[in-house]
Amino acid sequence: MKNLSIKERFGLDRFFxxxxxxxxxxxxxxxxxxxxxxxxxxxxxxxxxxxxTLIAFVYNNNLAYxxxxxxxxxxxxxxxxxxxxxxxLTVQEGQTTSVxxxxxxxxxxxxxxxxxxERQHVQIKLKTVEHFTLKPHSKAHLTLYDVTQKxxxxxxxxxxxxxxxxxxxxxxxxxxxxxxxxxxxxKPATQEIPFPETGSTKNLQGRFKKGGDEFYGLQSYQxxxxxxxxxxxxxxxxxxxxxxxxxxxxxxEIWLDFxxxxxxxxxxxxxxxxxxxxxxEQAGLTYGFILPGLRLEPAHGVAHYQKCLEALALF
Amino acid sequence: MNPNLAHNKEILVFLLTSLGLIVLPHVTHLPWGVxxxxxxxxxxxxxxxxxxxxxxxxxxxxxxxxxxxAVLYTQHRGILGRDGGTSLFVIxxxxxxxxxxxxxxxxxxxxxxxxxxxxxxxxxxxxxxxxYIVFVSCVLLATLVFINSHIADTTVSLKxxxxxxxxxxxxxxxxxxxxxxxxxxxxxxFNDPQQKKTGLSDTMEPGSISDLGMSDELVFRVKFEGALxxxxxxxxxxxxxxxxxxxxxxxxxxxxxxRYLDKPKFSGPFYRYTLLMEPQEKDWVFAxxxxxxxxxxxxxxxxxxxxxxxDLRKRTEFKLTSYPTYNTGYLTKTEYKDARQLPALPSxxxxxxxxxxxxxxxxxxxxxxxxxxxxxKEDFHYTLTPPLMEDNPIETFLFxxxxxxxxxxxxxxxxxxxxxxxxARVVTGYQGGVYNELGNFLEIKQADAHAxxxxxxxxxxxxxxxxxxxxxxxxxxxxxxxxxxxxxxxxNYAAPDSSLAALNLLKQARKLWGHIDYNWQRWVINYxxxxxxxxxxxxxxxxxxxxxxxxxxxxxxxxxxxxxxxxYQKPKQIDPELAVYNRFLKxxxxxxxxxxxxEGASDFAERIKPLLxxxxxxxxxxxxxxxxxxxxNNPSDEGLKKLSKLVSLFKL
Numbered sequence: 001m002k003n004l005s006i007k008e009r010f011g012l013d014r015f016f017x018x019x020x021x022x023x024x025x026x027x028x029x030x031x032x033x034x035x036x037x038x039x040x041x042x043x044x045x046x047x048x049x050x051x052x053t054l055i056a057f058v059y060n061n062n063l064a065y066x067x068x069x070x071x072x073x074x075x076x077x078x079x080x081x082x083x084x085x086x087x088x089l090t091v092q093e094g095q096t097t098s099v100x101x102x103x104x105x106x107x108x109x110x111x112x113x114x115x116x117x118e119r120q121h122v123q124i125k126l127k128t129v130e131h132f133t134l135k136p137h138s139k140a141h142l143t144l145y146d147v148t149q150k151x152x153x154x155x156x157x158x159x160x161x162x163x164x165x166x167x168x169x170x171x172x173x174x175x176x177x178x179x180x181x182x183x184x185x186x187k188p189a190t191q192e193i194p195f196p197e198t199g200s201t202k203n204l205q206g207r208f209k210k211g212g213d214e215f216y217g218l219q220s221y222q223x224x225x226x227x228x229x230x231x232x233x234x235x236x237x238x239x240x241x242x243x244x245x246x247x248x249x250x251x252x253e254i255w256l257d258f259x260x261x262x263x264x265x266x267x268x269x270x271x272x273x274x275x276x277x278x279x280x281e282q283a284g285l286t287y288g289f290i291l292p293g294l295r296l297e298p299a300h301g302v303a304h305y306q307k308c309l310e311a312l313a314l315f
Numbered sequence: 316m317n318p319n320l321a322h323n324k325e326i327l328v329f330l331l332t333s334l335g336l337i338v339l340p341h342v343t344h345l346p347w348g349v350x351x352x353x354x355x356x357x358x359x360x361x362x363x364x365x366x367x368x369x370x371x372x373x374x375x376x377x378x379x380x381x382x383x384x385a386v387l388y389t390q391h392r393g394i395l396g397r398d399g400g401t402s403l404f405v406i407x408x409x410x411x412x413x414x415x416x417x418x419x420x421x422x423x424x425x426x427x428x429x430x431x432x433x434x435x436x437x438x439x440x441x442x443x444x445x446x447y448i449v450f451v452s453c454v455l456l457a458t459l460v461f462i463n464s465h466i467a468d469t470t471v472s473l474k475x476x477x478x479x480x481x482x483x484x485x486x487x488x489x490x491x492x493x494x495x496x497x498x499x500x501x502x503x504x505f506n507d508p509q510q511k512k513t514g515l516s517d518t519m520e521p522g523s524i525s526d527l528g529m530s531d532e533l534v535f536r537v538k539f540e541g542a543l544x545x546x547x548x549x550x551x552x553x554x555x556x557x558x559x560x561x562x563x564x565x566x567x568x569x570x571x572x573x574r575y576l577d578k579p580k581f582s583g584p585f586y587r588y589t590l591l592m593e594p595q596e597k598d599w600v601f602a603x604x605x606x607x608x609x610x611x612x613x614x615x616x617x618x619x620x621x622x623x624x625x626d627l628r629k630r631t632e633f634k635l636t637s638y639p640t641y642n643t644g645y646l647t648k649t650e651y652k653d654a655r656q657l658p659a660l661p662s663x664x665x666x667x668x669x670x671x672x673x674x675x676x677x678x679x680x681x682x683x684x685x686x687x688x689x690x691x692k693e694d695f696h697y698t699l700t701p702p703l704m705e706d707n708p709i710e711t712f713l714f715x716x717x718x719x720x721x722x723x724x725x726x727x728x729x730x731x732x733x734x735x736x737x738x739a740r741v742v743t744g745y746q747g748g749v750y751n752e753l754g755n756f757l758e759i760k761q762a763d764a765h766a767x768x769x770x771x772x773x774x775x776x777x778x779x780x781x782x783x784x785x786x787x788x789x790x791x792x793x794x795x796x797x798x799x800x801x802x803x804x805x806x807n808y809a810a811p812d813s814s815l816a817a818l819n820l821l822k823q824a825r826k827l828w829g830h831i832d833y834n835w836q837r838w839v840i841n842y843x844x845x846x847x848x849x850x851x852x853x854x855x856x857x858x859x860x861x862x863x864x865x866x867x868x869x870x871x872x873x874x875x876x877x878x879x880x881x882x883y884q885k886p887k888q889i890d891p892e893l894a895v896y897n898r899f900l901k902x903x904x905x906x907x908x909x910x911x912x913x914e915g916a917s918d919f920a921e922r923i924k925p926l927l928x929x930x931x932x933x934x935x936x937x938x939x940x941x942x943x944x945x946x947x948n949n950p951s952d953e954g955l956k957k958l959s960k961l962v963s964l965f966k967l
Contacts, residue, residue, distance in 0.1 A: 026912075041422050048426045052433050059397065060498065062491075062842055063436035063445055067452070069490040071429065073483035074456065076874075080881050081479065087882065092912070110912070120475075121465035133465045166475050167456065168422070168463045 017158045018175035026092040026112065029161060033174045036083055042169035045075055075169060082170040085163040086122055088115040089134070091176055094141065096156070098183040098309070100274075104145035105182035107156045112139045121165040126156065151186040151270070151313045185309040186267065188275040195276060196260035226284050253298045254280060256308075257290040274312050281305045291315055326461055327364045329469065330421060331357060331412070333454040337432050338405060340447065344438050346390040349402040352383065356409035376413050383410055401434040421462060425455055440840045442832065453477050482881075486873050493851075493866035495859065496844045498532070515599070515743055515764055517554045519564040521708055521722035533593050534745060534763075535601060538756040540587040544603065546747060548639045550767065550779065551601035551759060553744030555618035561658035562708055564726060564741055566618075567650075579619075579776065581607050583640035590633045591756075598622045601744055601759070603637035604779065610634065617650075618742075619643075643776030646738060654738030654771060661734045664714060674735030679772055682735060683780060686728065690785040693717070695724075697787035699836060721783040725766040728782040738771040742779070892944040892955055899937055899962045906967050916941055930967070937961045 008014065015035050027033070038046070049072050056064035094108020107126065113119055113134040124130050126144035134140055148154045156178035163172050221230060221241035231242040256276045263269040273291075280287040281300065288298035289308045296307060335357060342350055356379070363370040371379060383406040390402060408427045415421065432448050432455075457476035461467045535551075556564035586603060600613060600621040609615070612624040613633060625631050646654070661669075669675060672685040694717055701718040704711040709730050712723050719727075725741045732739040746765035748757035767781040838846075848857075856862050900910055908926065910919045920938040924931050940958040944950045 041419075044422060044426060048429055051430060055430070055433055055437075057497070059437050060496075060843070061436050061440070062840055063440050063448075064433045065494065066445070066487065066491055066839075067429070067433050067436070067448065069487040069494065070449070070452070070480070070483055072490065073486040074479055076486065077479060077483050077877065080874075080878055084881055120471070121463060131465045165460075165463050166479065167459045169459075 014175075016175055018177035020177060026090040026110070027176060029086055029089045029091065029174045031083075031087070033176070034083060034087060034172055035174070036079060036170055036172040038169060039164060039171045042075070042078075042171075045071070045167075045169050049075065074167075078167050078169050081166050082163060082172045084117070085119060085165040086161060086172055086174065088117070089113055089119065089122065089161065091159075091161060093156075093178050093180045094143075096180050096182040097143075098185065098306075098313075099148060100185045101148050101151050101187040104147045105154050105184065106143040106145050107159070107178065107180050107182065109142045109144060109159065110139060111142065111161075113137065122161060122163050125160045125162065146182075148182070148184045151184050151267075153181045153314075154184045155181040183310060183313050185313045186270040186274040188278050189263075189268075189271045191275075192279070193262065193272060193275070195254050195280065196257055226282055228282065229284060253286045253288070255288040255290060255298070256280065258292060259290070270312055270315060274309070277305065277308045277312070322367070323467075324364055325467060325469070326421065326458065327360075327415070329454075329461055329472075330424065330458045331361055331364075333451060333458060334408065334412070334424070334428055336451050336454065337428050337435075338408075340435055340439070340444065341401065341405065341431070344398075345402060345405065348386045348390050349405055352386050353405050353409040356412055360412040360415075371413055376410075379413060380410055383407075397434070397437045401431070401437070404431050404434060418462060421458070425458060428455055442835050445839075449480065453480050456480065482877055486870055489866065489869045489873065491842075492847075493862055493869075495862065496842075496847055498844065515553050515597075515745075517556075517566055517597070519556055519722050519726070519741065519743060519766060520562055521704070521712070521719065521726050532761045534595070534759050534761055535593060536591045536751075536756045536758055537603075537748065538589045538591070543750065543757070544586055544639060548604070549747050549757070550604040550742075550765075550781075551745040551748075552604050552606070552620055552742060553599055553601055554742075555620060555769075556741040556743060557653045558656055559658055559726070559730075567653045577644065578607075579605065579641045579643040581605075581638035581641050583638065585636055585638045587634070587636050590635055592631050592633070598624070600633060602635050604639065605641045605643075606635055606637050607641075608636035641776070642774075645776075646771055651738055651771075654740050655733050655736060657730075657733055662710065664710065665731070665734055668713070669731060669734050672731075674731070679732075679735075679737045679770065682737070683732070683770065686731060687780070687782060687785040690724065690728075690782055695719075695786050697783065721766045724782040724786060725768050728780070729768050732768075732770060740769050742767055742769055746781075890945070892941060892950070892958060895955070895959050895962050896937075896941045896945075899941075899965060902962075902965060902967060927967070930965075933961070933965050937965060 004014075004019070008019075019033070049068050052064060052068035052071065055061070056068055090110075090112040092110040092112070094110050096108065097106040099105045109124065111122075111124070111132070111134065113136060116136045118136055119132075119134040122132055122134065124132070124142060124144065127146045128144070130142050130144065132140050132142065144156075144159060146154070146156070158175045159178050161174045161176065164170065221243050226243075229244045231244050234240070234242050256273060258269065258273055261269040261272040261276070263272050277287070277289065284300065286298045286300045287308075289296040289311070291311055294311055296304070296311070338345075338350075338353055338357075359370075387399070387402055387406060404427060408424065408431055411420070411424050411427060415424070429452070432451055435444065435448060453473070453476050456479060457469075457472040460472040460475045461469070464472060554566055557567040558565050585607065588603070590600065590602065592600060600623050602609070602621045605619055606615065606621055609621060610633075613621050614624070615621055621633075621635075623631065623633075668689075672682060672689060674682045674686075677685075696718045697720065698718045699720055701712075701720060701723065702716050704716060708723075709727050712719050713727055713731075722741075729739040729741050743764070743766045745759045745763045746767070747763050748759040750756075751758055765783070767779060767783070769777040769779055772778050842850075851857075851862060856865055896916070903910075903923065908923050914922075916938050920934050924934055927934065937958065940954065940961060944954045944958055947954075
């Protein structure tokens with residue numbers, strides 16, 4: 001861990017966004033990263049201590065004083081306990097999943113407890129909160145979701161590990177700036193439109209508009225085969241993965257060209273183009289892909305599909 | 316956590332049970348209406364855990380609130396003061412139970428419960444009660460742990476709460492010792508009976524008081540013009556109690572006999588002094604025995620007690636003259652009758668005792684001496700925390716318990732004299748006083764309250780005898796706080812015949828308990844401003860500033876120790892074969908071949924083999940030896956040695 005300059009040390013974003021990080025190594029939560037403040041309930045507890053002290057003072061009652069002091073000590077000691085509930089945990093970024101805009105992107109997190117203390121209740125927050133318990137010397141893998149709006153890179157931003165254990169009087173938190181980012185594809189248009197009629201598709205027109213529907217046999221599964229063509233019944237019987245083959249799939253070839261995509265704005269056109277890519281892949285067609293400045297030769301399968309979507313996302 | 320936490324059955328059962336535990340000891344002093352109302356609401360809420368539809372709707376809650384206010388009003392006519400305040404909190408707690416919607420409500424109820432727990436101490440301050448309240452606090456904190464746990468578990472929550480409380484106790488004790496104690500201003504007193512009790516009363520009921528108020532509150536100051544009277548003459552006269560029903564002693568019905576126009580005969584030295592009374596409730600002025608000269612607005616009643624017609628709520632000064640030597644002369648018929656009044660015929664035991672001490676056949680003076688000797692020689696003890704003697708207190712005290720303070724001794728002494736036909740009565744007031752060198756005056760505090768006796772003797776008139784002095788002479792003759800004597804052994808708790816006591820384990824245990832209880836009273840309950848400065852100055856802490864520094868320093872040390880204990884993490888124990896294998900990984904990592912997290916040992920080996928063609932054999936051997944050792948059926952020491960050797964030889 002590098003040393004912080006004074007300005008960095010007291011910068012507000014360190015307390016809420018987390019320190020800037022250069023590497024993706026596992027991060028240990030320690031006194032430098034864990035901050036702690038009383039919660040609203042903690043302030044209520046402090047008020048309770050005040051009321052008890054006042055009662056003790058008015059009635060000059062030593063045992064009431066004792067109770068007030070006991071609770072004050074409990075309040076104080078809870079700081080240590082809350083800190084302890086998350087100190088020493090390690091946090092590491094995991095894999096991210098790519099999604100279409102409007103869907104929730106998932107960011108994987110590996111949380112490890114290399115210590116011999118059981119963590120009763122730790123919480124982690126991106127947009128929603130996840131709860132977990134960690135046994136001594138154990139690990140947990142979580143996925144945090146964040147709803148995306150726009151295509152392009154969606155940074156995870158700050159993931160906050162926090163805890164109010166044991167009494168809920170203090171909130172200890174550790175903001176961790178994740179370097180992970182999820183690729184967000186354009187949102188496919190909701191309206192279904194026919195594939196563009198480009199040169200090479202002309203002779204196939206009418207027959208392969210929406211992919212072949214004549215079933216002619218089974219073939220053992222190969223990576224890239226559309227999921228909805230998998231012969232699930234056979235798989236359920238334990239016969240292995242088979243893909244249903246439909247007539248003419250391999251010979252169908254279309255070109256998905258940005259120039260042919262309808263729509264007023266750039267985003268709208270990308271959205272239609274995206275829809276075509278999704279439909280074509282699902283139908284098992286062989287498709288070429290054209291964006292201004294990019295031309296992908298016709299192919300099909302996951303790799304090709306992702307290449308197209310990536311291009312759309314980053315265009 | 317979950318929004319429906321407030322409907323979690325386990326939490327509710329846990330919380331409601333702890334509330335029941337907290338309010339339970341209040342049963343002895345809460346009005347039945349308040350206690351009943353709370354129990355009703357608690358029972359309702361318990362049913363509501365399993366049948367939520369049975370819980371009251373909003374209009375019903377309003378109705379219940381009105382009911383609660385009505386109960387409060389009929390029982391107390393107010394919410395200020397100890398009794399009213401306690402009832403208010405108990406009823407508020409009960410009503411809040413009817414509306415548990417969010418987690419916040421759970422916290423609010425929890426906090427209210429702590430206040431109700433604290434109010435318990437305004438009624439009883441025994442060790443057992445303190446232990447009970449700590450236990451209940453533990454349960455209350457456990458409900459908070461329960462709420463904040465991911466996987467809630469009763470035992471784990473209770474253990475955690477107990478651990479937190481145990482860790483909090485040392486710091487609480489330190490703060491308790493150092494926290495500055497200030498007497499609350501008088502306007503903060505809500506006219507409470509509890510507060511009045513510390514002063515002298517016009518009745519005395521020794522058997523029904525289990526501990527005497529030992530307030531350090533100042534009653535009056537006295538400044539003498541000449542020398543101070545010796546400590547054994549410092550008796551400050553208050554109400555004289557003549558009539559008794561065997562339990563309670565009260566003043567005579569009429570004490571303005573005409574005879575008292577005849578003044579007592581005074582002789583010997585006299586004392587002129589100024590008496591400065593603190594604001595008080597009664598119109599009594601405590602003059603030194605026996606006042607001879609006084610001016611208006613003072614008046615003297617037939618028992619030689621001075622009263623004032625001045626405003627009692629402000630400090631007032633009186634100039635007085637007293638003579639320690641006096642003769643009050645003859646008795647009137649009424650007085651004679653009153654001073655020999657007995658509640659009933661004495662029992663055989665009493666008669667035997669009086670006979671044994673020659674009460675019937677020797678002159679009164681001789682009988683009195685024998686009686687005082689009886690108190691001195693027999694197994695009588697002076698204690699501020701005697702057992703309760705509800706039934707026939709005098710006989711119980713004389714023959715059974717034999718533990719008591721001044722009131723017990725005075726009442727028993729007067730009673731035994733009256734059985735022998737000698738006129739006697741109880742005098743209450745203050746005894747002693749602490750000399751203040753700076754102001755050259757005596758300070759008399761509530762804790763100096765005392766009861767002694769007067770016996771009417773031929774040719775002497777009313778003469779003062781103090782039976783307490785026979786048992787605890789230090790209480791009277793020296794000007795020392797009685798409290799400080801017991802720990803020093805000046806007042807003996809141990810039985811004189813120790814061989815006998817050793818046989819009687821129960822008696823021993825009771826004495827031990829008495830001793831613990833006494834120290835509890837002295838060091839905890841009565842730890843006030845004065846005690847605090849005495850205690851702290853024995854460590855050389857004399858002023859406020861040093862006190863605060865010390866408190867901060869000790870709290871800091873405790874925090875440091877606790878942090879060490881809580882936050883120290885043992886270095887992880889690594890299995891030996893893993894340690895060896897890690898050495899191998901380190902060698903590879905130096906050259907840039909890093910094993911990914913989650914990658915198995917054999918997967919890693921397969922991945923790097925093509926990159927390190929000349930090391931293929933070594934990598935294979937090490938990996939398989941490691942896998943054999945770690946996951947194989949029979950790992951052995953030789954296997955470990957072999958692995959270690961292979962790794963040592965491995966070079967890149």
